[in-house]
Amino acid sequence: MYKLLKVKDVVRIPPKMFTMDPREAAKKVLREAYEGVYDRDEGVVLAVLDVEEIGQGVIVPGDGATYHEAVFDVLVWKPEMHEVLEGEVIDVAPYGAFIRIGPMDGLVHISQLMDDYVVFDEKNKQFVGKETKRILKLGDEVRARIIAISVKSRVIRENKIGLTMRQPGLGKREWIEKEKRKEGEA
Numbered sequence: 001m002y003k004l005l006k007v008k009d010v011v012r013i014p015p016k017m018f019t020m021d022p023r024e025a026a027k028k029v030l031r032e033a034y035e036g037v038y039d040r041d042e043g044v045v046l047a048v049l050d051v052e053e054i055g056q057g058v059i060v061p062g063d064g065a066t067y068h069e070a071v072f073d074v075l076v077w078k079p080e081m082h083e084v085l086e087g088e089v090i091d092v093a094p095y096g097a098f099i100r101i102g103p104m105d106g107l108v109h110i111s112q113l114m115d116d117y118v119v120f121d122e123k124n125k126q127f128v129g130k131e132t133k134r135i136l137k138l139g140d141e142v143r144a145r146i147i148a149i150s151v152k153s154r155v156i157r158e159n160k161i162g163l164t165m166r167q168p169g170l171g172k173r174e175w176i177e178k179e180k181r182k183e184g185e186a
Contacts, residue, residue: 043078
């Protein structure tokens with residue numbers, strides 16, 4: 001889920017940035033510090049959007065920089081349990097498919113790909129349903145539900161998201177459309 005948040009923090013502006021507008025200097029420093037970081041409570045900080053307020057600078061003895069209290073807006077994305085997301089298959093492995101869902105990747109284990117016996121075709125880098133003959137390969141657009149979230153670090157790539165496509169309305173787009181047409185005929 002995407003959210004806009006207002007954050008208040010102290011920003012350190014180094015002497016080399018003293019010639020810049022204080023808001024622009026603060027924005028640059030804040031972007032380096034915040035963007036791409038995973039916060040356990042709020043999610044992944046995608047962007048520092050705007051510095052609304054910047055207080056008077058304070059100099060700390062022994063440090064040539066100034067410290068300013070700042071209020072700024074950030075755009076965050078936090079995966080939520082049972083959230084339905086759309087994404088693209090970016091990698092396949094014998095144990096499942098990796099799906100790009102916004103700023104993070106999730107894994108759909110082979111057992112969660114479809115309601116069918118699934119075989120991994122290593123030569124063609126794709127999954128094939130034995131009964132349905134459904135194929136899932138790189139580049140396919142899919143809809144999946146989050147079934148597991150494991151947050152271990154502030155580094156995005158170290159956190160894991162588990163997905164499923166074994167429920168009505170989930171899976172590859174063409175599978176979903178085919179199911180809708182079948183329901184309309186019945």
